[in-house]
Amino acid sequence: MTGRLDGRTAVVTGAGNGVGRAIALSLAEQGARVVVNDLGTSATGTGRSSEAADKTVEDIRAAGGAAVANYDSVAEASGCANVVQTAVDAFGPVDILIANAGAVLAGTIDATDEELKKVFDLVVFQKFWLSRLVVPGMVERGFGRIVATASEGARGKVGKPLFGASMGATVSMMKALATDLAGTGVTANVLAPGASTRTYVEALPALERQYREGKLTEEMWLRAKKGPGPVEHVPPIVTWLCTPAAADVTGQVFHSGGGRISVWSEYEDRGTITKGDPDENPPYTLEELDVLVPGTVMAGLTK
Template sequence: MSDRLKGKVAVVTGAGNGVGKAMALSLAAQGARVVINDLGTTATGTGVSSEAADAAVAEVIAAGGEAVANYDSVADLAGCENLIKTAEDAFGPVDILLANAGAVMAGGIDSTDEQYKKVIDLFLNQKFWLSRLVVPGMVERGWGRIVLTASEGAMGGVGAPVFAAGMGATISLAKGLATDLKGTGVTVNVLSPGASTRTYENALPGLEAAYKAGQMSEEMWLRAKKGPGPVDHVPPIVTWVCTDAAADVTGKVFHSAGGRISVWSEYEDRNTITKGDPDENPPYTLEELDVLVPGTVLA
């Protein structure tokens, strides 16, 4: 146990298993009082149980920390509201939010409206609702940490466009919120984790199908099949960005897996062509673009 987060109140969603549980344990080890939220579903989002959250709470307490359980679904506003109320009733205002809960769900372009809504509610709306609930209090107190979980799926390399949309929107949500909150003492970052968890194992058949269909490279598939490594390598960067040492770190996407930590590149213009002053020069012709786009813009 340490005290870098002593007295802080942390909410971690999807914390009954895998990455969420590892992050909750890591925060508690630094002195945070943790609300462990988990609906208790399977990796594919079916069923409901209190066992996972209760077991994680017991583990925190056995290690000398403080924790309580919450079993609400964060895929709807009412569940998010009750989760924050649980934290406030047990420990006080929320200082740290780790919005991590997820599941393996259909995310193809053939998704029904119901499937689409389920994916977006869980992977994006959860993060918006919870952030909206805690940001005002964080700003008022002049201190707060928000970490939203996304994945490499945001890059589109594994297909699943609905899932990719939720992940990409999560990153944009975090970056926009980080900009709005600069100077308030509240930071907002994104975690793209990699760990051989039950969710990861359940996702492998879909990744293999994508590889066989030519939708992902052999290099990506071989890396996926090998697995990203133990889950205990993921939490340190998340816990660090929640400390005072990271007071100026905001709007970043961190990838943590297999003992490696990296930060994603920023959105930026690259390989630009220009005709100069647009008031003095005509637009590009298609014939010019036949040459310049493949040879320069996409080079």
């Protein structure tokens, strides 16, 4: 295989199935040498097998690419270290990190402390541990690409506060990392994918419950039930972000799926009211806010 990523070493976590597998195949098609990490669990994070990772490696090699498998858990710091060492031993220093591994885990406010730790270890700390390992070398070499997977859960629209918090933390971490890495040749972005994968199917019952409880409109439920479409629509933007063409694109959240690509808006102040110099004017009274919040601050905002 030859392409835009010739000579680059990539690590893709959760690459045995779904989005991760599709990204690994896409990077390899462009010439990247890929470490395919997958613990081989079910969509809900149970069990363990080498089969999924091995199949992705087999398919990459069959197409003429270079790949090796790694079966460590990236929900552990030691597992992340083993993944990076696998890359170094097989191909050399990591140029591209796709921190994608995830599972359908507890996310509601009644989650136990053990469940909370499990979610954050996999969804948030994976990205931190892996980035901590590869960023110094990327900066030293003047090239690096990091893409971390999050989801619509970061917006809070699907409920599940613990799930939402972990996804929101992923977004904020990558944005802050992008700020720290400005001018180094290393970028950090987020992927919010949409694809009818096994994890998506696993999440459907919860969405149906939300619909039955009146938390989702019928239109939203029908759209969810139909699914966002084939996983093959997800990887192109991720692969492009890893090329030299995307050198100036960092700190962004890209949605990709169903034949659509979009970028999330930035956090920004909206509907501002002001009394001018705070040293010369008193604070707002509650009576003033009775009028100004609904009439000005919140005016025009959509849910």
